[in-house]
Amino acid sequence: DHNLLADLGFAGIEKNCPNAILPFKKPHNKELTQLQKQVNKAIGSARIKVEHAFSGVKRLKIIRNKIRLKTYQVRDRVFKIAAALHNLRLCYRAIQNQP
Template identity: 45%
Template sequence: MTGVAEGVILSANSDLFNKAPPEVTIWADTGFQGIDKQHPNTQIPKKGTRKRPLSPEQKQENKIISGIRITVEHAIGPIPSRNATKR
């Protein structure tokens, strides 16, 4: 197994988030539900349902979280492909 699913399984089974200092904010996507139990300073987008849609404030918070996450994803995204060319 590779990719996102592997990352979720590995992080769920490790104490990686416990080792992060409490003052460090972990910005995660909705695939990492439950890590807020491992680390007190975690930001995860809220999920809405048909019966309980997100409020405008929650939608704005999700946009902020996603904006920060995408900046990081774009920064680290090319790293695996650079390493693959060195083999």
């Protein structure tokens, strides 16, 4: 089984996906408990890595804009190429930053 980390924009997803992990929403006129704040911070720190990867892939205009390619296979291949270029950029940066 896989867990799905989501933000509060996906509230209600837990009905269809029991493995969804959502942050706690602040109650009206109340504060979150310290434990709830820690859970929210842990969820956010795990999600930010994925969000940064998506933004790195979306640097390519063909991914950022609406893809008008006809078949799923072609769109899938374009996204894989974009992900590979993003990974190549990360590897190049790691090599450049070595002492």
